[in-house]
Amino acid sequence: MILPIIAYGDPVLRKVGTKIDKEYSELATLIANMKETMYNASGVGLAAPQIGLAIRLFIIDASPFAEDEDLDDEDRATLKTFNRVFINAKIIKEEGEEWTFNEGCLSIPDVREDVSRQPKITIEYQDEDFKTHTEVLEGLAARVFQHEYDHIEGILFTDKLSTLKKRLLKKRLENISKGKINADYRMNFPNLKKGK
Numbered sequence: 001m002i003l004p005i006i007a008y009g010d011p012v013l014r015k016v017g018t019k020i021d022k023e024y025s026e027l028a029t030l031i032a033n034m035k036e037t038m039y040n041a042s043g044v045g046l047a048a049p050q051i052g053l054a055i056r057l058f059i060i061d062a063s064p065f066a067e068d069e070d071l072d073d074e075d076r077a078t079l080k081t082f083n084r085v086f087i088n089a090k091i092i093k094e095e096g097e098e099w100t101f102n103e104g105c106l107s108i109p110d111v112r113e114d115v116s117r118q119p120k121i122t123i124e125y126q127d128e129d130f131k132t133h134t135e136v137l138e139g140l141a142a143r144v145f146q147h148e149y150d151h152i153e154g155i156l157f158t159d160k161l162s163t164l165k166k167r168l169l170k171k172r173l174e175n176i177s178k179g180k181i182n183a184d185y186r187m188n189f190p191n192l193k194k195g196k
Helices: 027-040 063-067 073-080 139-152 163-177
Strands: 045-047 057-061 083-095 099-105 108-117 120-126 132-138
Touching: 027 045, 027 057, 045 139, 057 139, 063 073, 073 139, 083 139, 099 139, 108 139, 108 163, 120 139, 132 139
Parallel strands: none
Antiparallel strands: 045 057, 057 083, 083 120, 099 108, 120 132
16 A cells, blocks of 8 residues: 655654564555555655654665666675665664765755765665664765764754855745645645645
8 A cells, every 4th residue: 555655844754663573563564655655656765754654674676777877787786685674673873974875855855955974884784574674875865864864863864054054045945845746646744734
């Protein structure tokens, strides 16, 4: 089932997600719905807060980036198969000199900005069978993970921008929260005036 994506301005996007366990109700259905929602919106990641649930769950399918000619072969090979469910994820270590990449977010349609992040991370997470994994991610895979991880920490990519950039975006972000945007997927807008 395709779920509406929660737009910028909704308090759920600012909540730190709570941990879940294998008793979490209808988890397999939730994950399937999140995948369908993400693919419908042409996204490469989707976190539970973006569908209104403040829990530590997100999904990633970075395979669309595998077509990017600007990336090296190793990066493209990694991204081609980088399709996972992350439950109760945590970043253990971030390393390397920050690099900038243009990011966007399904909760903030039509806004893309350069964001700096560290290129190498060590992570721990559980998969949908609640097996624990520790892994090192680099490059774009690390970036996509960091972006989705921020969601379960109540952080949006716009928080990482300079004060000036934030000021310049303020009106656009307000308009998104009011539904004054054309997204080609279903959205819930926190400040949409009813009956207008």
